[in-house]
Amino acid sequence: MSGGYRAWSKVRDSGSRPEVVRRFKSGPPHCMDTLKLYWQDPYMRAFTARVIEIKDDYIVLDQTAFYPGGGGQIYDTGRIEDLIIFEVKKDNEIIYHRFKGTPKFSIGDKIKGEIDWERRYRIMKNHSASHIVYYFMLKVYGEKIKPYGSGLVDEIKDRQDYIVDDSFDVEKIRDVENLANEFIEKGYEIKTWTDENGIRHWVSGEISMKCAGTHVKNTKEIGEIKIERGKKPGRGKERIETFTS
Numbered sequence: 001m002s003g004g005y006r007a008w009s010k011v012r013d014s015g016s017r018p019e020v021v022r023r024f025k026s027g028p029p030h031c032m033d034t035l036k037l038y039w040q041d042p043y044m045r046a047f048t049a050r051v052i053e054i055k056d057d058y059i060v061l062d063q064t065a066f067y068p069g070g071g072g073q074i075y076d077t078g079r080i081e082d083l084i085i086f087e088v089k090k091d092n093e094i095i096y097h098r099f100k101g102t103p104k105f106s107i108g109d110k111i112k113g114e115i116d117w118e119r120r121y122r123i124m125k126n127h128s129a130s131h132i133v134y135y136f137m138l139k140v141y142g143e144k145i146k147p148y149g150s151g152l153v154d155e156i157k158d159r160q161d162y163i164v165d166d167s168f169d170v171e172k173i174r175d176v177e178n179l180a181n182e183f184i185e186k187g188y189e190i191k192t193w194t195d196e197n198g199i200r201h202w203v204s205g206e207i208s209m210k211c212a213g214t215h216v217k218n219t220k221e222i223g224e225i226k227i228e229r230g231k232k233p234g235r236g237k238e239r240i241e242t243f244t245s
């Protein structure tokens with residue numbers, strides 16, 4: 001994972017923390033905001049769009065289903081026509097698709113994009129699970145723990161660090177796992193929307209958080225989860241890793 005990604009993904013579940021972004025030196029300042037199709041429909045796998053800019057190793061489109069990373073969720077990968085898209089970033093509201101290959105299209109052309117859906121769907125499941133686990137972690141541990149850092153959700157797992165008074169004990173972690181699995185089994189709808197201030201919201205059952213990522217529509221899609229204590233991230237800290245089936 002490149003150092004760049006870390007710089008781009010510092011927000012999670014907290015609309016109040018500003019997103020840390022690194023400007024592309026050669027970014028096209030005249031570009032309009034990229035329309036975010038992944039918010040309109042997180043299940044969109046393929047789309048058409050118009051090419052706004054091709055420069056160095058990136059493409060800007062008028063709209064995209066590629067999630068650019070942020071809020072702890074890793075960016076999507078996939079294809080634009082026959083180019084491999086290996087990294088996606090957002091600077092202000094413009095989304096940059098980094099590619100490998102030689103584009104056979106030009107600025108103004110219509111292209112077809114397709115995200116790696118299997119990977120993205122696993123990310124959506126892991127990300128949806130992360131909200132539920134986080135909620136029950138705070139419920140079980142109360143004031144004794146505080147989230148540390150923005151965490152990371154990719155296709156393998158969700159990872160979240162906590163500042164703790166005492167080391168995590170296995171029984172309490174199993175309690176969190178059971179509570180989360182009971183919640184997931186109930187099949188709550190997951191709703192997301194943008195409010196008048198441009199903040200994205202995530203709500204499912206009694207749980208409500210701010211989040212700009214992509215998620216499944218119903219907790220049933222997550223399936224049974226497993227929680228593990230990850231490698232200790234440092235003194236006074238603990239790591240929780242969540243896996244979906």
Ligand SMILES: [Zn+2]
Pocket residue numbers: 127128131202211212213214215
């Ligand atoms: Zn989320």
